[in-house]
Amino acid sequence: MSLGYAEKLSYREDVGTVGMSEIFDPPDVLQQKIEELAILIQKSKHLVAFTGAGISTSCGIPDFRGPKGVWTLQRAGKGVPEASLPFHRAMPSLTHMALVELERAGILKFVISQNVDSLHLRSGIPREKLAELHGNSFRELCPSCGTEYLRDFEVETIGMKETSRRCADTKCGAKLKDTVLDWEDALPPKEMNLAEKHCRTADIVLCLGTSLQITPACNLPLKTIRSGGEIVIVNLQPTPKDKKASLVIHGLVDKVIAGAMHLLNLRIPPYIRIDFVQLSLSHSPKKKTYVKWNLRIASVHGQRAPLPFLKSVEVSFPERPDLKTAFLQKQPFYLKRETLRKRPFKMLLTFNFSDGCGCPCTTIEWPINFQVTKDNLVRDKNEVLPELGDAANMESHSGQHAVLERKVNPRSEVTVYAIVTNIRRYNGPEEANGVLEITPNGNSNLIKRYGEGVNGGQTSQKRPKWT
Template sequence: MSCNYAEGLSPYEHKGILGVPEKFDTLEKFNEKCEILARLMCQSKHTVVHTGAGISTSAGIPDFRGPNGVWTLEKEGKRPSSNVSFADAQPTKTHMILKKLVESNKVQYIVSQNIDGLHLKSGLPRKCLSELHGNMFIDECSLCKRQFVRSCPVETVGKKCSGVPCASGHNGGRPCRGRLYDGVLDWEHDLPENDLLMAEWHSSIADLSICLGTTLQIIPSGNLPLETVKYGGKLVICNLQPTKHDNKADLVINYYVDDILQKVMNILEIDIPVYNENDNLVKLAESSVIEWTIHKKDVLLLEKIFKAKCKGVKKKRTLIKVKRNCEESLLTNHVNSKHIKLEIKEECL
């Protein structure tokens, strides 16, 4: 359970601002902003989505800093009333929509701060995902650094050794003398190198970064969306609480992420898939060894793309925007007519 995960972390005082009240856009604003988001996605050639704990709350996993978050209630000596186990939690509507958007080439990459494994369970390919803080369903070898899917969540956090031999030789690969340890980071650990590189480079070359369900307080992950802005791309933040980067965003939507993405999918006329256990690698790991390592060739390929687009390009020094002016500009330029879905669909073709 997420409470157990939080309790397993080392004591740490700087957990960010907790318990900030949630706010909601009016229904009219919500609909209009979703149409703008759909249009921005159609105009973008490279879109990156940054996900936080807020996309998993509808699966029964509490967030950390919300009004009923784990750390917010912890200060009051309380625990969340809803706390589904990681083993039982299933991907939410948002997880399934993101998988479909990747398959439809509307989203090119996802950067996640979550350790709950729901992106993994949804069937999202590893080459399209950076897991910056680890995954409860992944073991990593201490020697060859290869990662393997577990059939159950780890019982430890903080990169502790399980003593289990590396599984690299089980699928005909070269045997390794290393031992497996949990891949969940504690406060003092560095972020996984390849995950961080892929996240930074994808964010830098992106035309559009969309933040879902995160207050962007933990760095460096919380600052990665700014790489998109620095290189001239657009930033959209979807969250119930204010974030420290709202004033740098081109569009801020204060609403439930499930509802935002469902509305966008309706505008784009893309069907929302349902969760299928046959795509769940955690289930498949019960009977076979499944590797979850980022391939070196994918890292090298992206490095070439990043250097070709960003090397020598001067980053924008002034990041602070007046959010109201950005939104007013988008809203003013947005054609509010009954033909809006058709116009957006034509842009996506």
């Protein structure tokens, strides 16, 4: 199971201090600091989050310098730590989703990330409000026209090298490059300029799960101090910037942020992952009686791109016992058949999901009638995807699906489906356990008490999560 960026980079001696022991503030001190953090967030006019590997450890992605971090274990000769799930199936943490809610509420203005795991984008942070300083293992860039492509699979290279795909713009067609920096690469100017601009404007830079050791990124938060702002650091280990910070909290990032969100009367939204698959049916007549047809199940990112969320596909024909069920085990998933031209049938496609998905499978029913020509169909993603997400949230399980697009030609039909493959809530017992019961003191009259509004209290106005 891939660790992505961490697995691809060799260990270097210039990574700073590794293997640092973790520090935990005593419960009463932690409670007071979380309350102070909530007050700072509430009063802020331009809040910026600066995130590191520590916000993704609860997602199953190891950090770098902790006791079981990548560089710590490599220095000890123990190799790369094992991830708890495939890199491409990692789900955003409670902290990731809390940042989404703070952005939707108009409190969080910008996110600066040193991570390459794509979890900020998956969670719902708008691209224009995110600077990914070290790149993204799931993002490709066209060096010619500047178009970005966010993938559902991990791009195979790092160091801004050419990949195996080209720009989809027919007027361009240039070879794409990965966006993940190697050690000697300079930070991308576009991302860096935006990060610097927002740090200078910020009144609070909230540093979450970062040891603040990798230059030049680690010096960005200092720019807010020079402009009269403040730094808050939430990390389990000491950092070189602790003396510059107005507040340093030694605690689990998820626990700290959960406490602050409750005090602010803000609910953490669920994470709902939607993946996409393309079904292609091509056919040709044979002596006007029979028709040969081919079914291909592929990625929307191209015929040769992987479908990491699919393990296998079962194709059955419930109303046609004469048609044998097919079990497609290897990608690309492909089926070739010959049937009577004038006899319609129903095809059931059972998608068996890979490890890390929220349910084992889902089934799509596809009626086939070669005598009838279907119409083209294009649906608005901004309507379809929120509806799918709402259905998954209400039903408390994944597997829901909907047609997004259908293109029909005389000899073929191509249909794109959106499928809910994961749902995770952050207000359940698994998140509440260990979160401090916080009662604000007399100087915190502007903040609601812990837990108030969680069940029916007023929350910020939502906008569609998927774009």
